[in-house]
Amino acid sequence: MAALLESDCPALELIARGKVRDLYNVDADTLLFVATDRVSAFDVVMKNGIPGKGKILTQLSVFWFRLLADVMPSHLITSNMDEMPASVQQYRDQLEGRCLLVRRLKVIQVEAIVRGYITGSGWAEYKQKGTVSDISLPAGLQECEQLAAPLFTPSTKAEIGEHDENIHPDQVKKMIGTELAEKLSQAAVNLYTKAAEYARARGIIIADTKFEFGLDEHGVLTVADEVLTPDSSRFWPADQYAPGRGQDSFDKQFLRNYLVDSGFDKKTSIELPDDVIRDTLAKYVDAYVRITGEQPTL
Numbered sequence: 001m002a003a004l005l006e007s008d009c010p011a012l013e014l015i016a017r018g019k020v021r022d023l024y025n026v027d028a029d030t031l032l033f034v035a036t037d038r039v040s041a042f043d044v045v046m047k048n049g050i051p052g053k054g055k056i057l058t059q060l061s062v063f064w065f066r067l068l069a070d071v072m073p074s075h076l077i078t079s080n081m082d083e084m085p086a087s088v089q090q091y092r093d094q095l096e097g098r099c100l101l102v103r104r105l106k107v108i109q110v111e112a113i114v115r116g117y118i119t120g121s122g123w124a125e126y127k128q129k130g131t132v133s134d135i136s137l138p139a140g141l142q143e144c145e146q147l148a149a150p151l152f153t154p155s156t157k158a159e160i161g162e163h164d165e166n167i168h169p170d171q172v173k174k175m176i177g178t179e180l181a182e183k184l185s186q187a188a189v190n191l192y193t194k195a196a197e198y199a200r201a202r203g204i205i206i207a208d209t210k211f212e213f214g215l216d217e218h219g220v221l222t223v224a225d226e227v228l229t230p231d232s233s234r235f236w237p238a239d240q241y242a243p244g245r246g247q248d249s250f251d252k253q254f255l256r257n258y259l260v261d262s263g264f265d266k267k268t269s270i271e272l273p274d275d276v277i278r279d280t281l282a283k284y285v286d287a288y289v290r291i292t293g294e295q296p297t298l
Ligand SMILES: Nc1ncnc(-c2cnn(Cc3cccc(F)c3)c2)c1Cl
Pocket: 016, 017, 018, 021, 022, 023, 031, 033, 034, 075, 102, 103, 104, 105, 106, 107, 212, 214, 224, 225
């Protein structure tokens, strides 16, 4: 229970907590999106975090929000602590660089997943039924093969501890109406396509990603949450890519190998040794430098 009550900002109301990120109420129109240093693997959050991870992934999200602003607007107001209200600035010491002041949106309850490659739950469904999110795919695809075109393969937001359930895009039309569903899927594919091309030219394959969308006060479709980070996407090193087998994770492979080598039971959270923390942080820095061309501020 203690872990659940632990909060970075006791004076702010915690309204949502993910595995590695927290969301706080700031006022009627704004929220504070906090990226923690927590890291999860095989759906288990480790006992100790990666110091600096939250800052790097926050700065990566900001980079993508700015690069993709011509594709569609985002909920980002500012990442600059000096531009945030006093209620947030009181936590400057522990939050600087890893929090975003964002616009409060009417969130669309759909996980907007876009896949450029077939892997994970998509590969599992394909092996069983020849489909992904009930969309028929050509026969004979190999594991991790690049799809002919990026595919919008939505899922429902599962309850805590449950896995999201893949749904057909037509289900989304039933949930939010055809016009908005088509706008949302096109936006998701456009955002992914531009980002995946940009990252691929810099040595990182973004195999798939999960966007969250909402409507702002004018009813404008807006991208929310974090975008195109190694927490919301699969990052693979391009120089090691080969279809027909699983790919190493760009950022989490040291962590996964350690957990497997130490007989991790995929249920109990464990303490990571310093070398795994050091090597994992270095991969987050490497991904950030490759994509943005700059060193992250730690
Ligand atoms: N701009 C927004 N406006 C309204 N609601 C949200 C919103 C609510 N929930 N989530 C997902 C989530 C779950 C756990 C921790 C998190 F930081 C975020 C995002 C956002 Cl981002």
